[in-house]
Amino acid sequence: ETGVTQSPTHLIKTRGQQVTLRCSSQSGHNTVSWYQQALGQGPQFIFQYYREEENGRGNFPPRFSGLQFPNYSSELNVNALELDDSALYLCASSHRTGGTGELFFGEGSRLTVL
C-alpha cells in the first residue's frame, strides 16, 4: 500500500508567479484535501475534492484552485503569488466512508515566495 506522495518537495517562486503542486492519494482513498501550514501554526484547510469536484472550501481566495483526476490524484494551483503564500502545503487523503475518516498526510511541498 503506497502512501500519499507530493511533488515537488521544495520550490522557490517570486511574487506574481503561478505554482502547481501535485499529490497522489493513498491507494484506495477517494477524497483528497489540501492544507496550508505556516511556520509555527497548525494546518489550515484550503479545500477538499471528492469524485473530481470541490465539496468543501476554507477561507482562501479564488486564486487558490484545484483539480482531482479520475485516479484520485490532485493538483493545487496558486496564481498571483504573494509573500504570505510562503508555507508548507500538505495534501491529505481519506476514505469518505467507513472508519474514522482520518486524514493521511503527504510530506508536503514547501513553497518560498520571494
Next chain:
Amino acid sequence: GQNIDQPTEMTATEGAIVQINCTYQTSGFNGLFWYQQHAGEAPTFLSYNVLDGLEEKGRFSSFLSRSKGYSYLLLKELQMKDSASYLCALRAAYSGAGSYQLTFGKGTKLSVIP
C-alpha cells in the same frame, strides 16, 4: 465557527507522563483528532474521539468531554522520540456534502529531556 486552544510549548522528562490539553468552541461536532508532527515531517494520526471518555492506544491515551469542550492527550513512559508538535483538530458536524475538513489548533511543541 470553531476555536481551538492548546499550550504552545511543554517540556517533560524521559520516562515521565505528560498531559497536553485542548479546549475548543464549536457550533457543530463530529469528532476530535490528535496528530503528531515531527519537525519537517507530515502530521501522523494518533487518536480519535467522538464520544465522551478515554481511548487508550499503547503509550498514548486521549480523553474527550463534549459538554466541557475539552480534550487531552496523555503520553506515558516518555521517550526522546516523542519530542514533536501535537496537534488537536476538530471535525465539524457532517454537513451532508461529505466534507471531512479538520480545523487544527496551533499545536503544542513537546520537548522531552533526559
